[in-house]
Amino acid sequence: MVRLGIIGIGGMGRGHAGYLSKGEVAGATLTAVCDVSPDALEWARTNLGEKIALFDDADALFKSGTVDAVLISTPHYFHPPLAIAALQHGLHALVEKPAGVYTKQVREMNEVAEKSDKVLGIMFNQRTRGVHQKMKDIVSSGELGEIVRVTYIITDWFRSQAYYDSGGWRATWAGEGGGTLVNQCPHNLDLWQWICGKPSRVRAFCGFGKYHNIEVEDDVTAYVQYPNGATGVFIATTGEAPGTQSFEIAGDRGKLLLQDNKLTFWRTRESVSGFLKSTKEGFAMPEIWKCEIPAGGGGEHIEITRNWISAIVDGKPLLARGQEGINSVEIANAILMSTWTDDWVNLPIDEDRYYDLLQERIATSTFKKPEQKTSKSLNFQGTF
Numbered sequence: 001m002v003r004l005g006i007i008g009i010g011g012m013g014r015g016h017a018g019y020l021s022k023g024e025v026a027g028a029t030l031t032a033v034c035d036v037s038p039d040a041l042e043w044a045r046t047n048l049g050e051k052i053a054l055f056d057d058a059d060a061l062f063k064s065g066t067v068d069a070v071l072i073s074t075p076h077y078f079h080p081p082l083a084i085a086a087l088q089h090g091l092h093a094l095v096e097k098p099a100g101v102y103t104k105q106v107r108e109m110n111e112v113a114e115k116s117d118k119v120l121g122i123m124f125n126q127r128t129r130g131v132h133q134k135m136k137d138i139v140s141s142g143e144l145g146e147i148v149r150v151t152y153i154i155t156d157w158f159r160s161q162a163y164y165d166s167g168g169w170r171a172t173w174a175g176e177g178g179g180t181l182v183n184q185c186p187h188n189l190d191l192w193q194w195i196c197g198k199p200s201r202v203r204a205f206c207g208f209g210k211y212h213n214i215e216v217e218d219d220v221t222a223y224v225q226y227p228n229g230a231t232g233v234f235i236a237t238t239g240e241a242p243g244t245q246s247f248e249i250a251g252d253r254g255k256l257l258l259q260d261n262k263l264t265f266w267r268t269r270e271s272v273s274g275f276l277k278s279t280k281e282g283f284a285m286p287e288i289w290k291c292e293i294p295a296g297g298g299g300e301h302i303e304i305t306r307n308w309i310s311a312i313v314d315g316k317p318l319l320a321r322g323q324e325g326i327n328s329v330e331i332a333n334a335i336l337m338s339t340w341t342d343d344w345v346n347l348p349i350d351e352d353r354y355y356d357l358l359q360e361r362i363a364t365s366t367f368k369k370p371e372q373k374t375s376k377s378l379n380f381q382g383t384f
Contacts, residue, residue: 005032005067008074009040062089080109098186099325101177106326120322121308126187128303130295145252150232156243157184171214179216181332189328199224204338211239215367263293
């Protein structure tokens, strides 16, 4: 039985604690929680029972002997250092998204993980969804042919000003390290690269505080190019309503479209590039079959946790290796750096330059969070 501790009992941590405390993950038992907030620990004492050990210091938890593994659900900057400390104390670690704020710190975490015999996972729960697995399978199998264009629109992440005012760390360079890209879109960025691969270069345009009184990005438009010459567009915002979520991949053998959780494959009977070169008719098109792709649901967060526990106990392959978290962080960093420098950014990015640019924004920030007029906590249920 894997004794599991949770570090960070905010909205996400409480969600994980809920299913773990009910014994819904075979092979794991929740034995401890850690948070610097007395209110969070009081919540844990009241809702999780007296048998759960409580800590206000992560190092004390690591040294306590009460856990074999930890699930880290703290603000983003703390993900890599806490994972590194856990691994160095001989503990397995599962990290909430994103893997970190900048690739330099994530790479350090990955290097420690590679030298360890412990299992590092990341909470990319969107990979469990059947429609996403089907998209990856169709692309990876070659059924779609070579990718020529990708269009990913995620404008249904609407957030009010009250959301951004709810935490002192939220939507600041010092506290969160970004906005839409590091908070709402890590899952989308991961799916984008998991299914289509990483682009080779990025030209992006971000709006900083375009819709909200914040200093970080709440509007993103990025144009990318891939090594094979394919192109892509990524659009995301927290300031539009009603929003859209649409993921379209055009290939040499048709088109995949994921919208409203329905996956459709328009498959051409022959190669598009071959047909356009060989046909003698000016307005002819290759024969196209419209296929509705069946796909099941997905266990989301609990499935990732179960998979991670199975990897620890039985050596089962991870659906989301922690080391893969650097990919989406690198794309997010490239989008911000392109906007800051008003120029193209090549991947792999210059990690030191990005770090310096981020530190410059932290050091010169004059943004002040407004005082909270209410102590009422926001309900994050359903937003995970």
